Amino acid sequence: MAGKAWKFGDDVDTDAVIPGRFLILNDAKDLAKHAFEGVRPEFKDNVKEGDFIVAGENFGCGSSREHAPLAIKGAGVKCVIAKSFARIFFRNSVNIGVPLLECKDADRIAEGDMLEVDMEKGIIKNVTKNEIYSSTPIPDFLMDIVRSGGLIEFTRKIVERKNRG
Amino acid sequence: MSDKQTITEKIFSRAAERPVKAGDFVLANIDRAMTHDITGPLAVEGFYEIMRNEKEKKVWDPDKIVILFDHQVPADSLNAAQNHIMLRKFVAEQDIKNFYDIFEGVCHQVMPEKGHVLPGQLVVGSDSHTCAYGSLGAFATGIGSTDMAAVFAIGKLWFRVPETIRFEVNGRLGERVYSKDIILKLIGDIGADGARYKACEYAGDAVKSLDVSQRMTISNMAIEMGGKAGIIEPDSITEEYIKERVPGYKLDTDLKSDDGANYSDIRKYDVSDMPPQVACPHNVDNVVDVTEVEGKKIDQVLLGSCTNGRFEDLKIAADIMGDRPVAKGVRLLVIPASRTEYMKALKAGLVEQFMNAGALVESPCCGPCMGGSFGLLGPGEVCIATSNRNFKGRQGSADAFVYLSSPATAAASAIKGKITDPRSV
Numbered sequence: 001m002a003g004k005a006w007k008f009g010d011d012v013d014t015d016a017v018i019p020g021r022f023l024i025l026n027d028a029k030d031l032a033k034h035a036f037e038g039v040r041p042e043f044k045d046n047v048k049e050g051d052f053i054v055a056g057e058n059f060g061c062g063s064s065r066e067h068a069p070l071a072i073k074g075a076g077v078k079c080v081i082a083k084s085f086a087r088i089f090f091r092n093s094v095n096i097g098v099p100l101l102e103c104k105d106a107d108r109i110a111e112g113d114m115l116e117v118d119m120e121k122g123i124i125k126n127v128t129k130n131e132i133y134s135s136t137p138i139p140d141f142l143m144d145i146v147r148s149g150g151l152i153e154f155t156r157k158i159v160e161r162k163n164r165g
Numbered sequence: 166m167s168d169k170q171t172i173t174e175k176i177f178s179r180a181a182e183r184p185v186k187a188g189d190f191v192l193a194n195i196d197r198a199m200t201h202d203i204t205g206p207l208a209v210e211g212f213y214e215i216m217r218n219e220k221e222k223k224v225w226d227p228d229k230i231v232i233l234f235d236h237q238v239p240a241d242s243l244n245a246a247q248n249h250i251m252l253r254k255f256v257a258e259q260d261i262k263n264f265y266d267i268f269e270g271v272c273h274q275v276m277p278e279k280g281h282v283l284p285g286q287l288v289v290g291s292d293s294h295t296c297a298y299g300s301l302g303a304f305a306t307g308i309g310s311t312d313m314a315a316v317f318a319i320g321k322l323w324f325r326v327p328e329t330i331r332f333e334v335n336g337r338l339g340e341r342v343y344s345k346d347i348i349l350k351l352i353g354d355i356g357a358d359g360a361r362y363k364a365c366e367y368a369g370d371a372v373k374s375l376d377v378s379q380r381m382t383i384s385n386m387a388i389e390m391g392g393k394a395g396i397i398e399p400d401s402i403t404e405e406y407i408k409e410r411v412p413g414y415k416l417d418t419d420l421k422s423d424d425g426a427n428y429s430d431i432r433k434y435d436v437s438d439m440p441p442q443v444a445c446p447h448n449v450d451n452v453v454d455v456t457e458v459e460g461k462k463i464d465q466v467l468l469g470s471c472t473n474g475r476f477e478d479l480k481i482a483a484d485i486m487g488d489r490p491v492a493k494g495v496r497l498l499v500i501p502a503s504r505t506e507y508m509k510a511l512k513a514g515l516v517e518q519f520m521n522a523g524a525l526v527e528s529p530c531c532g533p534c535m536g537g538s539f540g541l542l543g544p545g546e547v548c549i550a551t552s553n554r555n556f557k558g559r560q561g562s563a564d565a566f567v568y569l570s571s572p573a574t575a576a577a578s579a580i581k582g583k584i585t586d587p588r589s590v
Binding site: 065142 | 214
């Protein structure tokens with residue numbers, strides 16, 4: 001199933017993803033209603049389950065607010081593809097299970113292009129342009145967390161191991 | 166392979182209980198964990214989710230956790246009030262003694278001020294400006310709420326030990342030029358992602374000569390170039406600051422980067438002739454000499470935040486303003502970073518001076534810096550702020566414009582009603 005690409009530039013900050021006045025909300029679906037509200041008001045109304053966010057360098061810079069990847073998760077975005085990610089945003093996304101792909105060819109993807117992604121292999125297919133891009137796979141250490149279902153599950157296993165011998 | 170280590174590698178080696186180098190993935194022991202009223206509720210939910218099958222749902226060590234309310238204080242909405250209630254309940258349930266309610270101040274000021282940060286510690290906070298504590302020689306970094314939930318449960322967290330960029334800043338700052346100008350210069354130079362995933366280490370005689378307050382400003386903003394930490398080798402100035410809070414504290418003299426340690430980059434600066442710096446909308450790395458934006462009309466001035474809301478910052482601003490009033494049509498918001506800093510300003514007569522000048526002096530909190538509370542900007546308005554971010558929409562309308570500067574430049578601008586070189590007033 002292909003999804004549509006929503007194209008963003010470099011240095012998309014967490015205030016752009018979810019403005020500060022909505023940080024009183026803790027639910028992904030509620031946050032998604034305000035995603036990118038200040039900088040791209042049409043996103044929240046038109047994003048569809050399975051769409052993609054495609055961006056340039058340093059996506060997610062700024063605040064440590066997990067509300068930003070949560071809003072993206074709540075919007076049903078299948079995966080964020082960027083040339084690079086800001087550090088805390090990368091952590092937060094791994095921890096809550098928002099798939100990220102670091103792809104140097106992200107610039108080749110245009111607004112509205114239809115994409116198909118194989119997350120395991122990190123292969124991105126641009127259906128509109130009939131092109132294929134590869135991406136940097138997540139390191140093994142982090143795949144352990146992803147395979148556990150996120151940091152909550154990963155940590156629960158550690159707690160249970162400790163308490164039950 | 167050299168056994169020489171950066172201060173960052175030394176701290177992670179202790180925290181991971183094995184010798185590590187940059188690039189290693191580790192599960193490290195946390196010395197101190199800080200959360201606040203914005204990112205705390207999600208961390209608490211995550212913690213109970215981790216512990217859902219456990220009979221005893223207790224945090225790993227209540228004495229190593231610090232919880233503060235600073236972003237939305239006093240509660241400015243029903244949701245904020247509910248978040249506060251939830252965290253107060255968690256504090257009581259978990260017997261967390263280091264809890265600071267709505268009156269104490271901004272997390273990044275209160276943490277060092279109350280002696281919760283020591284040189285050499287691995288400190289995490291669910292706020293991106295946690296890197297501020299690098300000013301005291303701790304490795305301090307911002308994390309998310311789910312990260313914090315894991316820390317609450319097991320006292321450990323995953324890291325990739327970062328490479329280090331060493332900034333050697335030498336020379337003597339000119340009159341009315343401060344550490345805020347240094348850090349803006351560095352960020353403008355390297356760019357918003359120039360230190361991504363890396364530890365920033367600030368060295369050189371210009372850094373060594375700064376007091377702790379000025380050091381906090383440059384450590385605070387390491388994140389604005391993508392840095393994981395903004396660390397300064399602790400010295401006698403650090404030791405004095407800590408000793409006032411932790412009696413008997415003695416500095417470990419090995420707590421520094423070894424000669425010959427491996428850096429990903431060493432960048433050298435001489436700040437002797439550097440003019441005051443200003444970051445222009447809408448990116449922190451959009452930095453120019455103040456002379457390039459002089460005369461830009463402003464509507465609001467924000468003097469405060471975890472970057473520049475200490476007594477020393479307010480004093481710099483007050484000295485520049487003297488008995489001159491805030492320019493007609495301009496709003497000056499003064500928000501001391503903590504109750505302690507507020508009281509110092511009060512006793513020194515600064516609060517009276519600011520109020521006589523027509524300023525609004527607020528109780529300690531984050532204020533409009535993160536845009537969730539009062540003091541927001543409307544469409545088309547222009548603000549000059551001593552805070553750390555000027556992202557589009559951060560302080561209110563996405564059609565407003567935020568410039569960042571030192572307290573000196575902000576104060577000079579407040580009395581002139583336009584962006585002003587503090588050396589000219």
